[in-house]
Amino acid sequence: MHSARPAVFLDRDGTLIEEAGYLDRIERLVFFPYSVDAVRLLNRAGLAVVMVTNQAGVARGIFQEDFVAEAYRHVTARLEAGGARIDGFYYCPHHPEASVERYRIACDCRKPQPGMLRRAASELGLDLARSFVIGDRWHDLQAGQALGVRGILVRTGYGQTEDASPKRDVTPAAVVDNLIAASSWILRAS
Ligand SMILES: [Mg+2]
Numbered sequence: 001m002h003s004a005r006p007a008v009f010l011d012r013d014g015t016l017i018e019e020a021g022y023l024d025r026i027e028r029l030v031f032f033p034y035s036v037d038a039v040r041l042l043n044r045a046g047l048a049v050v051m052v053t054n055q056a057g058v059a060r061g062i063f064q065e066d067f068v069a070e071a072y073r074h075v076t077a078r079l080e081a082g083g084a085r086i087d088g089f090y091y092c093p094h095h096p097e098a099s100v101e102r103y104r105i106a107c108d109c110r111k112p113q114p115g116m117l118r119r120a121a122s123e124l125g126l127d128l129a130r131s132f133v134i135g136d137r138w139h140d141l142q143a144g145q146a147l148g149v150r151g152i153l154v155r156t157g158y159g160q161t162e163d164a165s166p167k168r169d170v171t172p173a174a175v176v177d178n179l180i181a182a183s184s185w186i187l188r189a190s
């Protein structure tokens with residue numbers, strides 16, 4: 001019998017790639033120089049790497065779900081070329097005030113809600129108590145905290161601004177400069 005694996009839930013924008021407002025063209029998708037190395041380190045340590053991202057641009061009609069999938073293919077190709085991989089991908093296309101009606105719901109997957117993490121844990125067989133979430137927004141960490149997942153805030157993307165305005169109900173396990181620092185931190189901690 002396989003025991004459940006620990007995972008790293010990885011935010012996309014501002015964490016794995018540069019924050020670009022609503023990323024709506026592949027030409028605007030820019031990796032941080034250390035991102036491939038950071039993911040490969042986690043792969044080699046036996047952690048499942050699961051990308052979880054709010055994509056309200058879909059709800060707002062800025063781009064379609066097709067584009068979210070295209071961006072994901074681009075990300076995975078780039079990672080694979082560097083010997084790194086993502087084990088699961090979840091995104092939330094919803095928003096309570098969506099201009100596109102079919103996405104206008106108060107869902108349970110939009111971070112800070114923990115729905116994407118919960119679904120990944122059940123579909124991929126993950127051990128949440130030994131898992132981590134890495135993100136540049138407090139809401140990334142809140143999604144994990146609700147399930148007992150330790151959170152690491154990175155100071156890229158919105159991270160510096162977020163770090164300057166702590167939230168009373170969010171306790172990060174660590175605040176670090178960027179994704180490679182977060183990966184190193186996790187390897188020491190797990
Ligand atoms: Mg982000």
Ligand SMILES: [Zn+2]
Nearest residue numbers: 092094107109
């Ligand atoms: Zn959702």
